[in-house]
Amino acid sequence: MKQWLRTRGGWWLAWLVLTAVGAVWIARAELAQMHQDFETDVRIAHRLLSQQMVQYDAVLATLALLEPSNGADHPEQRLPSVYSSILRVQRRDRDEAWPDTPQMGTTAQALAAAEARSREQHRADLATLDLAHGRYVLVMGAAPFSYALDIDLAGSVPWRDWPMNPQRSPVRLSLQRDGQELVLQPGVPAANGWRFGLTKALASPSQPFDVVAERQVGWGELPWRGIGGWAVAMAALLAGLWAAQRQRIARRRAEELLRLGQVARLNALGELSAGLAHELNQPLTAVLANAQAARRLLDDEPPDLATARDAMGQAVEQARRAAGVVGRLRRVIERPEAGGDVKPLVLQEVVRSAMHLLAPEFTQRGVAAQFDAAAQAPVRVQAEAVALEQIVHNLLMNALQALDLVPAAERRLVVSVGRNGQEGVLTVTDNGRGIAPEALPRLFEPFFSTREGGLGLGLSLSETLASGMGGSLGAANVLPRGARFTLLLPLVAPAP
Secondary structure (H helix, E strand, O other): OHHHHOOHHHHHHHHHHHHHHHHHHHHHHHHHHHHHHHHHHHHHHHHHHHHHHHHHHHHHHHHHHOOOOOOOOOHHHHHHHHOOOEEEEEEEEOOOOOOOEHHHOEOHHHHHHHHHHHHHHOOOEEEEEEHHHOEEEEEEOOOOEEEEEEEEOHHHOOHHHOOOOOOOOOEEEEEEEOOEEEEEEOOOOOOOOEEEEEEEEOOOOOOOOEEEEEEEEOHHHOOHHHHHHHHHHHHHHHHHHHHHHHHHHHHHHHHHHHHHHHHHHHHHHHHHHHHHHHHHHHHHHHHHHHHHHHHHHHHOOOOOHHHHHHHHHHHHHHHHHHHHHHHHHHHHOOOOOOOOOEEEEEHHHHHHHHHHHOHHHHHHHOOOOEOOOOOOOOOEEEEEHHHHHHHHHHHHHHHHHHHOOOOHHHOOEEEEEEEEOOEEEEEEEEOOOOOOOOOHHHOOOOOOOOOOOOOOOHHHHHHHHHHHOOOEEEEEEOOOOOEEEEEEEEEOOOOO
């Protein structure tokens, strides 16, 4: 996971995943709120319509209970002036028959059948229904008079208290019964998206209409501003995490390089000791010889003071030379640490770690190293961790320094890992200027360097460390140009 997040593509993928998850969550929350609002509005409309239908039942029940008038006055005929949705009121004496009213679409037979059902059920009943025109007739059978109400269903909707705007509301709402439909509000259709639906029967048994509500939610109704804000917030969060991770990686890289530098000073002590013996041998021998000569000259009769003084001067110069060698040694060595033990290590992981530490150097020089750690099975070698890290570090740095001498567009560095019999093989190949033929035999000698200002201990130390782990380090030129360093280390013995 950490290795994946180091790549820029990994951070982009993380942003896309977080944005997608957040967008789904925000969209679902918005859809849930829309669905809740939809159901709330429909239930309010259902309650208002139910109250209106129950009111018609109450009107008929009240008419049936009133003391009938025997005169010419028919008080029930004043109901249309009170209820605008009641178009007409009919009254039938028990000795009379229901009249046919073709203009109302009602027959005497339908009214008589509805009256019979009403008497049987002890409640009002539907005689005729014409939902296409929003009309129906409700009959109440009673004694001595039965009543019929011709009702305008469209006019029964209490628009003053209606919870939705019938022209602009996206909800399509209709009354349905026996395959007939009266659309109360058309709604706003959507080509695609999500569908909400709710069907609920009115609370009046005598007028069993179904309130059918539908709503289509299109993609354009999703909270795109909220989703865009979420995407920006995730981008800012991941940008902060990316910056923090880069700082942490840079700090760890600096700590690792410091540790390798301290270990390198420790390992260089052995090389410096050999070089120190060589460097100090000549000045100390000269000091001894000049001191002995000065002593003999002083013992002569008469003493040769001038020659003795010259010999002592030469001894002083040689002593200063020795002091300079010791001073260089003291500057190189600083707080040595103890080394680790030899253990199984995966060569690809060591190379990947070293390349990670040197990533700023690769970037600064514009070099993209070719190394595919997943191309083959892990190569496990017996090595000391710090020593192997230092060898790989030295080889990569030498290759980068060699590439400084060629144009940036031509720089190539190839690192490969493999097996050769019982040995693991690491090769570092660059297309620099290569190694001069006269310098190739002395390449691993202490204090020998082909680079101006170089101490000449890096490759010598690396070769010594490789030999100490039972391996070897070699170098050769490659055609048409460049050098290749090859590190061989013993493989881990397979389990019995």
